[in-house]
Amino acid sequence: MHRSASRLTRVLACAAVPVILTVAGCSSDSGKDSAAKDGDKKSGSAAPSKPGEKSKPELEKAAFATLPDPCKAVQAATIDTLVPEAKDKNGTATKSNDLASRASCSWNGLDEDGLKGSQYRWLSLSYFRNDSHASLGSANKRAEEQYKKQTETAKTSEGAQNVKAEEAGGLGDQATSVVYTVKKDVDFFNTSIVARTQNVVVTLDYNGAAYEGAGAPDQAKLLQDALAAAKEAVAAVEAANKQPAEQQPQTPAPQ
Template sequence: MHRSASRFTRVLACAAVPVILTVAGCSSDSGKGSGSDGAKKSTASSPAKPSGKASAALEKAAFASLPDPCKSIATATVDSLVPEAKDKNGTATKSNDLTTRASCSWNGLDEDGLKGSQYRWLSISLVRYDSHASLGSANKRAEDQYNKQVETAKATEGAHDVKVEAAGGIGDQGSSVVFGVKKDVDFFNTTIVARTQNVVVTLDYNGAAYEGAGAPDQAKLLQDAIVAAKEVVASVGTANQQQKQPEQQASPSPQ
């Protein structure tokens, strides 16, 4: 009996070991495992990880301002395109923010006695865009506006014989839209739409003949309009370069 009892005691002791290990294992896991109060507290105290992919940073707008549209082309260009202009300084359109939207126009009637008269009208419009988190990059917004302006010119009320062509060498994108409009006389219209980075330039140039004068040469109108548009695009770059120079001068030099 004594030997049997001793053997039975040893069996119970051996059987109890896995139980103790299992309990200890569960107790150890409870400090690490998910779903425990300790795990919840640890998760709450740790910084939250960002979900999803981080949105790409929008590019900074290349141009921060616009030139004075009435000074965006040379006086000699105005004299050439609009002889006898009523105001050679141009007429600026009012704007709430001249850094984002500005325009200027000229018109004049060049009378030549019995040879009749030639009328010319020139308009320059500039629109600038900034990058915006919900609207997109400055250049993409300008590109969308560029396309809209081309379509608007094509859809001019009363336009006939509309011809659209690419106009190379004017900024990053350029198009010419040529058409005629019948009013009291035939008006010959040329619209140049150009984009330079985040700025869209729209130049409208038209002419008409009165009192027996010969009709304007459409090819000449187009050529002159392209020359003027190139000046306007160049003035955008110049105006922003001039703005940077005072800022650079004001900045303290590195020690």
């Protein structure tokens, strides 16, 4: 009996060893896992956190997406007034690789009046449209820069004399008129109107000269006519971007 009890004790002791080892093993692995997790946490907390990058503000959408036909932007009656006896009353469009961004048209004519001489007139209308660009800035900002460049170009025209620049009110968001004379075979009296409406820059050039003893053009009248034509040209930009009435969203009738 004593031997059996002793033997049973030994068997139970041996049987208990794997259990103890298993528990010890689990306890050990659990300790490692826990240590690893703690280490990960410590490591994660120790790693320098990147400051949150501020998202760049989204650039405003260009107000005007298209340009009017420059040869049709000024009324036919206005062309008759500014350029009597125009060679082509429909105007001559300048070739462009991107009519959505640049477009221009010009007219010229010589009005002969026998012994009273002749009057020459030349009119040019140009549009330059800007889009918003991530690295270049908003459409309006780019148009402002273009407006300044065009104004400076008008002021520093080759051979320009007696240059006079003034702010022109009632034309888009900002506008400047530049008048000057250029001496060629005769005196040419020049007027440039540079205007900006939102993201579009409008440049209208108008000049006149007298031949064969005709009286010199009235520079004040040239400026007045140029401003009138420029107003039509600026208004044409907004008209070209208006949604047709049939495409505009309809407001539902109240129930």
